Amino acid sequence: MTEPDTKRVTDEEALLLHSSGRPGKLEISPTKPLTTQRDLSLAYSPGVAVPCLRIAEDPSTAYDYTAKGNIVAVISNGTAVLGLGDLGALASKPVMEGKAVLFKRFADVDGIDLEVDTKNVDEFVNCVRFLGPSFGGINLEDIKAPDCFIIEERLRELLDIPVFHDDQHGTAIIAAAGLINACDITGRNIRDVKMVVNGAGAAGIACAELFTTMGVPRENITLCDTKGVVYRGRTDGMNQWKSSFAVETDKRTLQEAVAGSDVFVGLSAKGAMTPEMVKSMAAKPIIFALANPDPEITPEEVKAVRSDAIVATGRSDYPNQVNNVLGFPYLFRGALDVRATTINEAMKVAAAKALAALAREDVPDEVDAAYSGRRLRYGPEYIIPVPFDPRLIVTVPAAVAQAAMETGVARKPIVDLAGYKNSLRTRLDPTADSLQLILEKVKANPRRVVFAEGEEERTIRAALAYRAAGFGTPVLIGREEVIKEQLAAMGQSGVSLEIHNARISDANRRYSDYLYRRMQRKGALLRDCQRMVNQDRNVFAALMVAQGDAHAMVTGITRTFGVAFEEIRRVIDAKANEPVFGLHVFLTRNRTVLIADTTVHVRPNGQTLADIAIGAAAKARQMGHEPRVALLSFSNFGQHPHPNTDPLREAIEILDKRRVDFEYDGEMSADVALDYQLMKRVYPFCRLSGPANVLIMPGLHSANITAKLLNKMAGGQMIGPLLIGLDKPAQIVTMGASVNDLVTAAALAAHDSLPW
Ligand SMILES: NC(=O)C1=CN([C@@H]2O[C@H](COP(=O)(O)OP(=O)(O)OC[C@H]3O[C@@H](n4cnc5c(N)ncnc54)[C@H](OP(=O)(O)O)[C@@H]3O)[C@@H](O)[C@H]2O)C=CC1
Ligand SMILES: CC(=O)C(=O)O
């Protein structure tokens, strides 16, 4: 079983993430141009009056003329924040922003968080009720029981959009999916299981309800809370929702209830379950310890006493993550797409069954590879899909939308379900996905990465973050006393890191000899090589990689790219017959573009441009994109013959002769490359079948300027420069790189050291 080896993130890192740049995790961006006076006249007064009047006449047109149909409000009063209790409305905001970004990331739903500062049920209901028309749906979050039951019920009656309490139904759907499969794997019929649900709050009651809908007899469920068993006749700490699960029994404690049971579902608090209780359960017990952030009992504690158990938690660092993140984004995606008036039982059951069925399917290679080290094969350690499975966005919303149509709550039924599934596929950005999968693959195969500029504070922080993220062992080059001083200044004096001081390293002689063998016919004496090994940390770091003492290296914040590159190249060669070049990956919501060569060749000739195109196309494929390569210029297809466009035309001829297996064309200007309608209208002969996603620049001036302008001025995410084509993995960041940039570069270098 995979176990969490360390605390994956430190408190400091979590605070830094939330406070860095624009504080928080969300921003709102316009979808229409607002540049000219005409834009303003259309989007605002007078143009805006027209849709207002249409909506007043026919409210359903709000879905056509406003963003309503894709917005879900994530609303809380902070009375049950995760398992942390009543922290109040404001303190719940990080979780609500978090849920909003998960909506966006996993299902392209625009989530917006609202923290309502009242514990009064009537006030809360009134507030949400009157805000309701603004949204396509309402996701209630972290509201304590029993208030959450009353709030949800009343809002469902008052509003004609889906109102869904995530902690109830999101959790119940995922737990039900896990239960279906755990029963299947242990050979149980869901109708026969004896179950204890510990926690009689929002999540516990809703899970028990959905389990009964799925076939578990009500009398087979024993509900427990802080007062023990919820039995018939109990009066202490009761409410009508608990009463509906009160059973006739002599048992009074969790310990008594659990003895002999098949299933334990914990939705209570850390440590509520003990190893003794686990021992007393039936053969092949099913244990869902779902309290967040710490479960009722850890998988290690369970396995120590019962190796035959199937265990799930709410955490991402153990197998079998039963967490509502697998549910709410996709439930709402499906519901919004058919303009559902509600999310009903049929839609929940459809989602649970779709999740359960997906876990039984063969896992795609890229997901499997990313989680290697874990067994992603249907069985005791894989009863539920993993959150980064790209099939979820297609499978679950489609099942939910279909159920909505079948039960008559879809205001806009989908006619072409296959077309709908295709459109779902395109909602996610494959690069964000593939980057995540790359990082997961490194976590599953941790690597030793040398951080050459080991005395720099940013580097030390990145090294700590690299290790904390589970990517492997960071190795710092520098003087131990200086690094320790830095650590102390950072409040991390007790922390130990592997440090190599080049000057006094045991490997010094071996590295000098190796370097001398490479450089003796390039004018260097042994003593020159010794000096380089002693004094130059990039050379030393590269030697560690070249000599197999580390898997990869990262550098760049103290030297310009050119200097760092030259130092590394003294030690590491290019791959045979491949050019070394720099690549930036620019990600925006609707497209991902790879730009090359942004760092190495100042005036590439035709051959080099063709080689760069081939290398960049291969990288695009590795990142999940089918490459469409454009060789860029100021000129389109011979429009302005000029010596500067000759290498581009030559490159096209070379690619023609080499019969490469990807689409390419040029020379063309950037607007033509990126605007497919313009391309087809003006240059219908162009061989690209869509807008270009790999841009090969004619020279370093334009490439480097483009990458930096986009990074500074455009609203997207830039990854890079990635150094492509070296025989051993090394990455050079820019001098202004952040700690996060360094960690990403180190992880990408680590990934390059893995066999493909
Ligand atoms: N994995 C996932 O996806 C999810 C996990 N959860 C987790 O479930 C837990 C409960 O959340 P939620 O239902 O929203 O909260 P609520 O406040 O609505 O309910 C909490 C319930 O847990 C009971 N409880 C608390 N401590 C214990 C204990 N030591 N032993 C037995 N019962 C206990 C309370 O008992 P009483 O009624 O007597 O006060 C109450 O019934 C949290 O830890 C939360 O993180 C929630 C949603 C999703
Ligand atoms: C996951 C979640 O929603 C919770 O723990 O409250």
Ligand SMILES: [Mg+2]
């Ligand atoms: Mg919650």
